[in-house]
Amino acid sequence: MSEADAPAAPSVRQLVLLAIPALLIGVGSALMLWLLDRAAEVVEGWIWDDVPAWFGASSSTPWWIFTVLTLTGAAVGLVVQFVPGHAGVDSATTELAATAPKLIVVPGLLLAVLLSLAGGVSLGPENPIIAVNAAIAVSALARVAGRIPQPLIVMLASAATIGALFGTPVAAALVLTGMVAAIKMGGALWDKLFLPLVAAGTGALTMHLLGAPTIAFTLPSMGTIEPIDVLTGTLVAAVGAGVGILAAWLLPMVHRAFHALRHPILFTTLGGAVLGVLGMIGGPLTLFKGLDQTGELLSDPDAYPPEQLALFLVVKVAALLVAASAGFRGGRIFPAVFIAVSLGLLAAALVPGMPMSLAVATATLGVILAATRDGWIAIFLAVALVGDVVVLPLLCVLVLPTWLLVTKAPELVVKPRTGA
Incomplete structure (x- = not known):
């Protein structure tokens, strides 16, 4: 497309007017994420702290871990099979930012992800909550949809939710830059990023004001x-x-194995039971989405010997594959972060003289790059996890050869089978 054929860049007045729904979407998306997190925390406390005490058990008791995850699998299976909308599409088949589902999907999807988060399933909230926020935003703005294109509404909801998830609009800007750059439209890049950044910044600020962890x-x-x-x-x-490449290679096979059972109630219950066994082996630190557990690892890294870190790594990879394949609803980034930190701490323990921040940052770069195929988000997470800007120039160099390893490798998402 020539410069003459490109659509005109948006005017300042248009950007200012569209910033109003962007602000509203930012606040609303952050509130929805915050409410989901708080609800999951309440249910989690009841399941893992209050109820086991009735039986003389605790959250680390092996038989309780197995029981909870098996029952969680059964509960999610019931939601997927019988609740209207069937909790949306299989999360294993979706990217981070996808299209908005129909509004009827939202209650079941929220219930399924709530059960997964509270029940200790190794998935994060990112994919489902982005879908939920996009669906609500599209429905809420339906009356003015003629003036605000639906793809723009979905992009704003995605940006707002990503900003809220990571506590900074920078993450959304980095993720969306590649998407925006692929759109052949008139105007400067920052014209295109203006509204997503308004939504992302508002979402991130709202989460900070609500006291959410970063x-x-x-x-x-x-x-x-x-x-x-x-x-x-x-x-x-x-x-x-x-x-990351090994996990991506195994995911479709594990996914096919579970879905061969055909009925969600069967394969999610089986998946919950397998997750229960993995939880018994790896312990409580290998449960849940992984963000709080990552904080525990990094708060006292010397407390974990190499063999325990290796166990955490193997169990969490297996748990992520099972959770993503067995019909649970959730995202793969936060578990991948735990995997990366376990690998980084293991590398720091095994490689003589290697700084811990370098080990964790480069492990995160490799794992997240393979999992997301996004160099920006991989660099961002690597720096955010270690809090050391000294690693930034080195990561900007190392991302190049690492990209060559992952660019032709399978993605950590299940693609539809062709030629069947």
């Missing part, structure tokens, strides 16, 4: 970058990418 931690600074850091960082990033 995905930001602090590890000891690695200090001056040495030549050996390039070598060890490349190695750890490659191993992280390899872990």
Whole structure:
């Protein structure tokens, strides 16, 4: 498309007027995420703290872990099979930002993700809550849909939710830059990012005002970058990418195995039972979406010997594959972050002299790059997790060879089978 054929850039007046629904979508999306998180916390406390005490058990009692996850699988299966809308599409088949589902899907999808979050399933809320917020935003703005295109509403809801999830509009800007760059429209890039950033910034600010935790931690600074850091960082990033690629390669096979049972009540119950066994093996730290558990790992990394970190890594990869394949509704980024941190701490323990912040950052770069195929979000999460900007220039270099490893590898999403 030539410059003459491109649509005119939006005017300042149009951007200001459209900023109003963007602000509303930002606040509403953040509130919906906050309410989901708070509801999940209440149910989680009841399931994992109050009820087991009635039986002389606790949240770390193996038989209780198995029981809760099995029953969670059965409950999610009932929702998927019988609730109107069937909790939307299978999360394993969706990207982070997808199309808006019909409004009838929203109650069942919220119930399914609430059960998964509270029940300890190794999935995050990101994919479902983005879909829910997009559906609500499209429905709420239906009367003015002629003036606000539906794809723009979906983009604003996605941006707002991503900003709320990560506590900063920067994450949404980085994720959406690639999407926006692919759209052949008139105007500067920042004209296109203006409204998504309004929504994302509002969503992030709303979550901060509500006191929600952020995905930001602090590890000891690695200090001056040495030549050996390039070598060890490349190695750890490659191993992280390899872990992500292996998970992506296994996901369709595990997904087909569970869905061969055909009925959601069967494969989610079986999935819950398998997750229960994995939880018994890995312990409570390998349950749930992984953000709080990542904080526990990073708050006292020396408390976990290498063999325990390796166990966490293997169990969480398996739990993510099972949870994503067995019909549960949830996202894969937060569990992938826990996997990356476990790998990074393991690398720091095994590679002599490797700074912990470098190990965690490069492991995160590799795992998240393989899981999301987005170099920006991989770099952002790597820096946010370690809280050390010294690693940033090194990550900007290491992302290039790591990208070559993942660019032709399978994605961590189940694609429809062709030629059947």
